[in-house]
Amino acid sequence: DGGITQSPKYLFRKEGQNVTLSCEQNLNHDAMYWYRQDPGQGLRLIYYSQIVNDFQKGDIAEGYSVSREKKESFPLTVTSAQKNPTAFYLCASRQGIYEKLFFGSGTQLSVL
Amino acid sequence: QKEVEQNSGPLSVPEGAIASLNCTYSDRGSQSFFWYRQYSGKSPELIMFIYSNGDKEDGRFTAQLNKASQYVSLLIRDSQPSDSATYLCAVRGGSQGNLIFGKGTKLSVKP
Numbered sequence: 001d002g003g004i005t006q007s008p009k010y011l012f013r014k015e016g017q018n019v020t021l022s023c024e025q026n027l028n029h030d031a032m033y034w035y036r037q038d039p040g041q042g043l044r045l046i047y048y049s050q051i052v053n054d055f056q057k058g059d060i061a062e063g064y065s066v067s068r069e070k071k072e073s074f075p076l077t078v079t080s081a082q083k084n085p086t087a088f089y090l091c092a093s094r095q096g097i098y099e100k101l102f103f104g105s106g107t108q109l110s111v112l
Numbered sequence: 113q114k115e116v117e118q119n120s121g122p123l124s125v126p127e128g129a130i131a132s133l134n135c136t137y138s139d140r141g142s143q144s145f146f147w148y149r150q151y152s153g154k155s156p157e158l159i160m161f162i163y164s165n166g167d168k169e170d171g172r173f174t175a176q177l178n179k180a181s182q183y184v185s186l187l188i189r190d191s192q193p194s195d196s197a198t199y200l201c202a203v204r205g206g207s208q209g210n211l212i213f214g215k216g217t218k219l220s221v222k223p
Contacts, residue, residue, distance in 0.1 A: 033210075035213075040120070040215065041215055042116070042200065042213040042214050042215040042216060043156070043200070043211075043213040044213075045210060048208070048210065050208075056208070058210070090155055090156070098144070098204075098209065100146070100158055100161060101146070101158070101202075101211055102158065103155040103156050103157075104155060105154070105155050106154070106155045108153075
């Protein structure tokens with residue numbers, strides 16, 4: 001069954017801690033994306049990757065890092081430099097820039 | 113700064129009525145337009161997309177696009193309580209083709 005899997009569903013971060021959100025897809029899509037959603041707000045692009053071993057910053061990349069070592073995987077690390085990390089994080093993928101975007105189920109990150 | 117604007121709502125309609133959701137965008141060169149439905153605490157789900165001026169119908173949903181007015185809308189006929197959700201408008205723009213999302217309109221369908 002093809003899809004995008006995000007884990008964990010809920011994540012808690014302590015002060016000064018880095019945390020990593022997992023995103024895996026078995027749709028054979030080339031492009032993958034990370035968005036952040038705050039309550040009552042739209043989706044804001046953090047990072048995206050069009051091909052393996054390449055990625056670009058989105059609109060709000062500060063305090064985040066990513067890697068794209070495999071086509072199927074695009075993990076997001078929320079570093080201690082991100083001072084306001086509490087949000088709903090969404091991973092998405094699509095085959096090409098003219099194709100439709102599909103989302104994983106999301107990770108809710110909160111600060112302890 | 114490319115922008116997508118939506119009324120935040122809430123938009124309240126009675127069951128069986130037509131719900132009309134509107135979206136305007138700033139980038140005149142935008143080519144592709146999408147409507148996503150998002151239930152509370154869940155991820156967005158694509159329900160409609162439109163590329164050409166005019167109407168596109170899929171079941172109870174109709175997307176309408178007017179590129180000259182930079183306006184896209186979503187009509188939901190025979191609204192059901194299960195349609196109660198936030199509807200996100202997204203526009204593809206820029207050289208990388210990334211989607212720009214509006215903040216969403218919250219729809220409430222009353223039984």
